[in-house]
Amino acid sequence: MHFTRTVRVLFGTLTWLVLAFLYVPLIIVAVLSFNSVASLAWPPKGFTLHWWRLAAHSSGARDALMVSLKTAVGATAIALVLGLLAALAIHRFRFFGRESLNLMIVLPIALPGIVTGIALNAAFRQVGFAFGYLTLIIAHATFCIVVLYNNMLARFRRLSPNLEEASADLGAHTFQTFRYVTFPLLRTALLAGGLLAFGLSFDEIVVTTFAAGAGLETLPIWIFRNLSRGDQQPIVTVVATVVMVMSIIPVWIAQRLTSDDGPLTGGTR
Amino acid sequence: MKTARFCGAMVAITLLAAACGDDSPSANPNEAPRVIGEGEKALNLIVWAGYAEDGSTSPDYDWVHPFQDKTGCIVKSKIAATSDEMFQLMSTGQYDGVSASGDSSVRLIDAGLVSPVNTSLIQNYADLSSFLKNQPYNTSGGKNYGIPHGWGANYLMWNSDVVTTAPDSWNVVFDKASPYKGKVTAYDAPIYIADAALYLKTAQPDLGIKDPYSLTQKQFDASVALLKDQHSIIGEYWNDYSKAASAFEQGSTVLGTTWQVIKNTAELAGSKNLQAVLPKEGATGWSDTWMVSSKAAHPNCMYMWMDYITSPDVQAQVAYYFGEAPANPKACADIATRYQDTTHCDVFKATDEAFAKSISFWATPRKKCLDGSGNDCVPFVDWIKAWTEIKG
Amino acid sequence: MLIFYVGSLASLFLTSLYRLNEDGSGIEKVIGLQNYKELAHNSVYLDITLRTLKIAVLVTLLDIVLALPIAFFMAKVVSPRFRRLLVAAVLVPLWASYLVKAFSWRAIIGSPGGVLDKTFGMSPNYGEIGLVIVLAYLWLPYMVVPIYAGLERLPDSLLDASSDLGAHFGFTFRKVVLPLLMPAIVAGSVFTFSLSLGDYIAVDLVGGNTQVIGSVVFDTFSADLPFAAAFAVVPVIIMVAYILGIRRTGALENL
Numbered sequence: 001m002h003f004t005r006t007v008r009v010l011f012g013t014l015t016w017l018v019l020a021f022l023y024v025p026l027i028i029v030a031v032l033s034f035n036s037v038a039s040l041a042w043p044p045k046g047f048t049l050h051w052w053r054l055a056a057h058s059s060g061a062r063d064a065l066m067v068s069l070k071t072a073v074g075a076t077a078i079a080l081v082l083g084l085l086a087a088l089a090i091h092r093f094r095f096f097g098r099e100s101l102n103l104m105i106v107l108p109i110a111l112p113g114i115v116t117g118i119a120l121n122a123a124f125r126q127v128g129f130a131f132g133y134l135t136l137i138i139a140h141a142t143f144c145i146v147v148l149y150n151n152m153l154a155r156f157r158r159l160s161p162n163l164e165e166a167s168a169d170l171g172a173h174t175f176q177t178f179r180y181v182t183f184p185l186l187r188t189a190l191l192a193g194g195l196l197a198f199g200l201s202f203d204e205i206v207v208t209t210f211a212a213g214a215g216l217e218t219l220p221i222w223i224f225r226n227l228s229r230g231d232q233q234p235i236v237t238v239v240a241t242v243v244m245v246m247s248i249i250p251v252w253i254a255q256r257l258t259s260d261d262g263p264l265t266g267g268t269r
Numbered sequence: 270m271k272t273a274r275f276c277g278a279m280v281a282i283t284l285l286a287a288a289c290g291d292d293s294p295s296a297n298p299n300e301a302p303r304v305i306g307e308g309e310k311a312l313n314l315i316v317w318a319g320y321a322e323d324g325s326t327s328p329d330y331d332w333v334h335p336f337q338d339k340t341g342c343i344v345k346s347k348i349a350a351t352s353d354e355m356f357q358l359m360s361t362g363q364y365d366g367v368s369a370s371g372d373s374s375v376r377l378i379d380a381g382l383v384s385p386v387n388t389s390l391i392q393n394y395a396d397l398s399s400f401l402k403n404q405p406y407n408t409s410g411g412k413n414y415g416i417p418h419g420w421g422a423n424y425l426m427w428n429s430d431v432v433t434t435a436p437d438s439w440n441v442v443f444d445k446a447s448p449y450k451g452k453v454t455a456y457d458a459p460i461y462i463a464d465a466a467l468y469l470k471t472a473q474p475d476l477g478i479k480d481p482y483s484l485t486q487k488q489f490d491a492s493v494a495l496l497k498d499q500h501s502i503i504g505e506y507w508n509d510y511s512k513a514a515s516a517f518e519q520g521s522t523v524l525g526t527t528w529q530v531i532k533n534t535a536e537l538a539g540s541k542n543l544q545a546v547l548p549k550e551g552a553t554g555w556s557d558t559w560m561v562s563s564k565a566a567h568p569n570c571m572y573m574w575m576d577y578i579t580s581p582d583v584q585a586q587v588a589y590y591f592g593e594a595p596a597n598p599k600a601c602a603d604i605a606t607r608y609q610d611t612t613h614c615d616v617f618k619a620t621d622e623a624f625a626k627s628i629s630f631w632a633t634p635r636k637k638c639l640d641g642s643g644n645d646c647v648p649f650v651d652w653i654k655a656w657t658e659i660k661g
Numbered sequence: 662m663l664i665f666y667v668g669s670l671a672s673l674f675l676t677s678l679y680r681l682n683e684d685g686s687g688i689e690k691v692i693g694l695q696n697y698k699e700l701a702h703n704s705v706y707l708d709i710t711l712r713t714l715k716i717a718v719l720v721t722l723l724d725i726v727l728a729l730p731i732a733f734f735m736a737k738v739v740s741p742r743f744r745r746l747l748v749a750a751v752l753v754p755l756w757a758s759y760l761v762k763a764f765s766w767r768a769i770i771g772s773p774g775g776v777l778d779k780t781f782g783m784s785p786n787y788g789e790i791g792l793v794i795v796l797a798y799l800w801l802p803y804m805v806v807p808i809y810a811g812l813e814r815l816p817d818s819l820l821d822a823s824s825d826l827g828a829h830f831g832f833t834f835r836k837v838v839l840p841l842l843m844p845a846i847v848a849g850s851v852f853t854f855s856l857s858l859g860d861y862i863a864v865d866l867v868g869g870n871t872q873v874i875g876s877v878v879f880d881t882f883s884a885d886l887p888f889a890a891a892f893a894v895v896p897v898i899i900m901v902a903y904i905l906g907i908r909r910t911g912a913l914e915n916l
Contacts, residue, residue, distance in 0.1 A: 003738060007830045011738055014730035015747070021727070022754050022801065025765040028776065029757070032768070043779065045539065057328075103904060104667055110851055110900050112859015114875050115893045116666075118882060119673040123665065131363060142666050154810070199756055205862065223760050225318075225348050233511065233764075240761035247756035248749070255745045255752075357882065505787055505869050512767075512866070521771050521786070653881055654888075658705045660872045 026244060033237035055238040064222035071133070071218060072201040075140035079197045080190060082141070083148025090149075091156040105149055108142040113206030116142065121210040132216060139211035140204060144197035151193030152186065159185055195254045199247070219243070301387035301412075302568060309567035312574055314346040315358050315367040317557065318510070319530070319591040320418070321346040330590050332583045339577070342570035351458055351508055352631070353653075359383070362564035366571045368418055370555040371406030372460045375633035376649070378409045383560040385412040390572055393579035397596045400622045405639055406632050407558045415558030416575045417596035419588055421617065422554035422628045423456065423464070424545040426527035428520065439468045439548045442525055443499050450502040454513065454525030457506035459649070459656035460631055464526065464553050465492040465499075467629055471550040480640040481553065482632040489647040489655070496659045506660070510534070517543060529617070530592040554628035594619035670897070673890050696891035706877075710895055713873040716793055717857035721850045723797040724804040728849065732805050733838075736812035737820070748809065755802045763863045766795045770867060787869030795867045800856050804849035811845025812838075847907050854903065858896040 036046030055061060090102055108116055120142070124135050163185070167177040205220040212218065217225070219239070226236045314321055321344065324331030333344050347364070349355040352373035359367055359382045369377060377383045388394045388402075394416065401407075401417035408414060427436060432449065442453055443465070455461055466481035469491055478488050504522055507513035514534035516522040532545050559575045561568060577583055579596060585603035588595035589610065594617035595601070601614035618624040632639055638646040700706045735747045754762070769776040770784050770791040777784035785791040815838065823833040861875030874896055882889040 004830060008738060011730050011734040015734040018727050018731045018801075019750060021798065022751070025762055025769060025798070026754060026757050028768065029761055029765045032765075043776075060323075099908075103908075106904065107670075108666060110855050110904055111670075112855055112875065112893075112896050112900075114859045114861060114878055115670075115673070115897055118878070118886075118890065118893060119670045120666075122673060122886075123668065125361065131361065138665075203756065203759055205760065206859075220758060220760060223758055227509075227511065227760060227764055236761060236764075240758045244753065244757040248753055251749045251752045251756070252745075255749045353880070500870070503870060509865075515767075516771075519771055519775070521775075650885055653885055654699070654703075657709075657872065657877050657880070658703065660870060661705060661708065 029237050030241045030244075033234055033241050035234055035237075051234040051238050055235045055242075058235060060217075060222060060226075061219075061235070061239050064217045064219045067217060068202055068219040071136050071140055072198045074133070074137040075144045075201045076194050076198045078137065078141040079144035079148045080194055083145045083193065083197075084152050084186070084190065086145065086149045087152035087156060091153060106146055109146040113204075117207040117210035120207065124211070131212065136208065136212045136216060136218075139207050140201040143204075143207070144201055147197040147200060148190070148193040151189050151196070155186060155189035192254045195250050198250075301385040302390070302572070303387065305390055305572045306569045308340050308342045308570050308573060310341055310343060310570070312342045312344045312366075312567050312570040313364045314344060314574070315349050315355050315364050316346050317368055317370075317591075318348045318350075320368050320557075320587060322586075322590060330586065332578075332586050336574065336577050336583075340570065340573045342567065342573060344574070352460070353458075356380075356382075359562060362562065364562055365565040365567045366559055366561050366574065368557045369415065369560050370557050371631040372555075372633050372649075374406050374415060374558055374560060375409070375635065375639075377560060378414050379635075382563055383414055384563045384565070384568075385414055386416060386561055386575075388413050388416065391416055391576045391579060393576060393581075393597055396581075396599055397579060398598060398620065398622070398625070400625045401556060401596055404556070404630075406556065406630060407560075415560040416579060418557040418559055418578065419584070419591070419593040419595050420554060420556035420625065420628075420630065421529055421593040422547055422552045423526050423528065424532075424552065425548050426517065426525065426532055426543055426545040428517065428523040428542050429544050430542045431520070431523040435544065435546070436524075437546060437549055439464070439550050440472065442502075443468060443495055445498045445501060447502045447524075449524050451504045452521065452523045453499075453502045453504060454516065454522045454527075455496075455499065455503055455506050456526050457508040459652040460553075461526070462489070462492050462496065462652055462655065462659075463629060463631070465495045467553060468550050469495065479642070480638075481629050482634045483638040483640040483642055483646045484634065485643075485645065486647060489651070493655050493659060500659060500661060514538070528592070533592045551627050551629065554630050556625075556630040588617070588619075589613060593617060594625075674894060696888050699888070700891060700895075706892065709872055709874060709877060712789075712871070713858060713875075713896075714899070716789065716796070716873065717854050719793045720796045720800065720857045721804075721853045723793065724801055724849070724853050725808075725846055727797065727801055728804040728808050732808040732812055733834075736809050736815075737817070751802050751805050759799060760862065762799060763795065763866045766791075766798065767866050770794070787867050789868070789871055792864060792868040792871055795863055796857050796860065797853075799863060800853040803852040803856070807845045807849040807852075808842060811842050811848075815841055851904065851907070855896075855900050858899060 032044055033051055034047050034049070035044035036048040036050070086105060090098060090105075116139075120135075120139050124131065129135050159182075163181055164177055167181045172180065203220060204218075205224060208218050208221060212221065223236050223239065227233055321333055322330040323333035323344070323346075333346070337343055347358060349358060349367075352370050355367050355369055356373045356376050358364060359373075359377055360380070362382075367373075367377070367383075369383075374383075397417050401420065403413065407417070425436060425439060425442070427441075429435070431452075432441075441447065441449075442455065447453060456464070463481035466478050466484055466488060469476055469488070470478040470481065473491065476488050476491055478484065484492065505512075505516060507516070510528055510531050511534060513522070513527065514531045515538075517527075517531065518535045518538050518540050527545060529545070532543055535543055559578065561571050561575075565571055578587070581597055581599035581603050584595040584597040584600035585607055587593075588600055589604050589608050594614070595604075598614070598620045601619060604613045605611045614620065634646060634649045634652060636646055636648045637644050731747075731751065735744050735751075739747065767775075767787075770786060771778070775784050775786075785794065819837060819841075820833060823837050824830075828836070859875050861873065861879045864871060864873050864876055874892060878889045878893045881892070
């Protein structure tokens with residue numbers, strides 16, 4: 001691909017500007033976590049490690065983190081299975097109402113969180129589910145499934161059907177084909193989708209507010225609660241900075257995996 | 270056909286869900302218990318921020334763990350940002366108790382979400398300030414529904430560097446031509462309409478407003494009109510106290526309604542130019558009450574909590590941390606020893622009954638006027654809708 | 662699972678037809694259109710809906726403008742190794758808490774005393790403009806990803822062919838790339854549009870006095886559920902209409 005220098009420089013500059021736009025607020029957050037005064041006002045008045053120490057000892061933050069992790073794992077697990085199945089069904093089989101089903105599956109992500117939140121909240125109460133991990137994971141699963149579904153469907157569409165036919169021609173039955181041919185090709189999409197779903201669940205607050213029960217606090221809810229406590233706000237910045245830095249690892253891994261299998265997907269390159 | 274079956278199933282489920290036993294609470298609250306039994310080892314509370322500190326925000330403020338050690342009731346507290354949220358959480362029936370302000374307590378009683386309280390089971394009840402007992406916001410039909418926790422007023426705060434003449438009247442926040450346009454604040458909740466009504470009580474006496482929570486349609490409309498005018502000078506409304514604090518601190522807000530804790534927080538962060546006053550027209554305020562859910566799964570632990578939180582020692586900690594007047598005046602001495610602050614109760618006028626009576630504590634407007642003046646007052650539901658209109 | 666979800670939405674709609682009893686302490690299960698009548702009758706709700714739509718559209722446009730250069734740069738211009746780095750760089754901010762980012766922006770655009778104010782001497786302050794910027798910021802990665810994916814699928818050979826035929830870059834971009842990218846752009850817009858339509862937290866933090874559909878629904882939810890449900894139906898209708906409308910462009914495949 002050959003581009004003129006002007007084009008390269010132009011796009012390059014724009015990219016860096018956009019990246020700066022993306023990261024400056026995050027850097028501000030990180031800097032504020034060292035603020036010697038308990039406030040989120042700028043500029044910080046001094047340097048201190050006080051908040052980092054407090055955060056390290058904060059049982060509230062740790063508990064919230066565990067809840068978030070458990071919920072995200074649960075929701076992602078459900079999403080992996082159901083998302084894959086749904087995508088498989090939509091892709092492979094033609095049935096009446098397929099289009100509408102496709103539309104409906106997308107709804108949890110397309111509709112504003114608050115709508116999903118209230119609707120599920122009311123539904124849970126009607127059905128009589130006790131609020132807790134169950135309701136929370138179900139609620140998160142609704143939008144996690146969509147993410148997986150979309151990723152899988154996109155991958156299915158890119159997969160050349162020839163591969164599966166070839167496998168069948170060579171004598172493998174359906175399950176074997178799935179296990180040895182299809183699944184490895186899906187693996188990276190599953191992983192990438194899974195990571196995205198995990199991330200969505202981890203940071204979700206609106207639906208969570210309506211779906212978690214008494215005393216179940218995910219990390220975003222903990223953050224929200226503590227952002228309202230003037231004198232403890234910087235602890236939140238510490239937690240946020242830590243989460244962000246730690247998330248570089250899974251994002252990087254996901255990236256390596258998804259771009260490694262270019263030639264295998266039978267894509268257009 | 271698959272579609273038909275699918276659609277049919279959906280319709281059936283919808284109807285089922287709708288027809289199935291609904292969630293509206295039963296109309297018959299339980300009777301108050303006669304004795305406190307064994308603790309149930311758990312307690313789920315709905316609280317205002319700062320009322321149930323467990324050391325996770327600051328190790329210096331923890332009165333939950335000592336309670337857990339003493340009674341074995343493990344506490345889980347959910348912080349609510351507004352009275353409306355408290356009401357909604359209580360209606361899930363999953364909590365044992367709530368620290369309700371007057372603008373939710375009456376609703377809770379009416380909806381049968383809380384049970385009458387046997388005050389003789391609370392040892393410290395006798396010591397609590399008498400002007401907090403048997404009030405319209407915690408009593409109904411001759412029965413007592415709550416244990417007072419603490420109270421405070423909504424002050425008028427200003428930045429003395431910008432607002433050079435010290436105000437003494439609420440008229441500065443209702444002045445359409447205010448020189449501080451865009452830097453004025455007000456409390457972001459429908460209950461704030463009462464503040465407008467309270468001001469009009471003095472400013473427009475021919476409206477005949479007596480109780481800002483018992484408003485005829487005409488009085489209500491006048492208050493709403495005042496607030497719609499006020500909207501043009503408001504920079505930001507607040508209901509998150511730390512947002513309000515940082516706004517005053519940074520100077521994006523210089524004048525408006527406030528809680529004492531906001532002033533304290535801003536000053537802790539370095540503000541030196543904030544002043545507060547209780548204007549001459551009086552002020553609205555809040556008097557919080559611990560109430561027991563009619564669906565409480567752990568009522569004994571709840572009673573133990575109510576007794577604990579009203580003891581002088583714990584009252585001292587809560588009142589000091591939040592910045593309010595404790596319901597138990599014996600806490601004043603405790604505040605002096607624990608925090609070396611001998612002025613707290615004076616500043617908050619904890620024992621000043623006349624002062625407390627001059628505050629219009631938050632209450633829930635009902636059609637049947639709270640002050641007994643009739644049956645055609647504007648109910649809270651209309652306050653909520655009006656508030657949306659006011660904010661535009 | 663799906664049935665449960667759709668069923669719950671239907672139940673929400675049903676609730677919107679109920680109303681609150683007089684004292685406000687319970688819900689009367691009487692079917693009627695009173696909530697919708699109120700919504701239609703009182704102009705403030707129309708104002709709020711239009712305002713929310715306006716904000717959602719502006720945010721979407723802003724995100725498209727910001728996402729295109731970076732997505733194109735990542736997909737076509739840079740080397741594969743660098744590309745991975747860039748994609749990761751775009752995705753990492755998604756993991757920083759939404760709340761903390763919003764609070765950070767509060768410190769940035771506040772006036773006086775905000776970062777912008779202290780650095781440049783001027784700042785949009787809390788309000789609609791600030792809100793649009795912040796929302797665009799929050800949803801930007803959601804727009805970059807589908808556009809990037811769409812560009813990845815775009816064969817390099819097409820671009821080569823176009824330049825071989827004599828077109829300079831600007832022309833190629835406008836006439837070849839953009840039309841082919843439309844489905845991807847529209848797919849991204851579904852996210853930014855829907856997220857903006859329903860948001861109330863960021864609105865509360867940086868929107869100043871601005872009221873949007875989300876804020877009204879949230880504020881009235883606890884006190885008057887049927888009314889809140891009725892107003893919540895509005896964004897649902899908008900989004901469903903939008904999705905049905907874009908089905909033809911094939912954008913749904915690109916989500």
